[in-house]
Amino acid sequence: MLDSNSKIIGCAVFNDFPQGLTGMIDFQHENFWEYWIFNAFEFDEDVFVSPYNSLWLTYFFIAKEENNF
Numbered sequence: 001m002l003d004s005n006s007k008i009i010g011c012a013v014f015n016d017f018p019q020g021l022t023g024m025i026d027f028q029h030e031n032f033w034e035y036w037i038f039n040a041f042e043f044d045e046d047v048f049v050s051p052y053n054s055l056w057l058t059y060f061f062i063a064k065e066e067n068n069f
Contacts, residue, residue, distance in 0.1 A: 016055065019059075
């Protein structure tokens with residue numbers, strides 16, 4: 001995100017799997033969240049959630065406002 005002077009004031013990084021599952025030794029856990037989310041929440045039958053239509057917020061920052069606009 002840029003302010004009116006093209007100064008960076010924020011950023012967001014997204015991924016197709018939750019950050020907490022990164023770094024597993026066998027690297028097969030990136031899609032385990034699909035199984036988990038359907039067991040944890042009650043979705044309607046017509047809801048399809050997958051890495052192809054979902055994003056997970058991995059990191060963000062917002063700079064401290066220095067000027068009053």
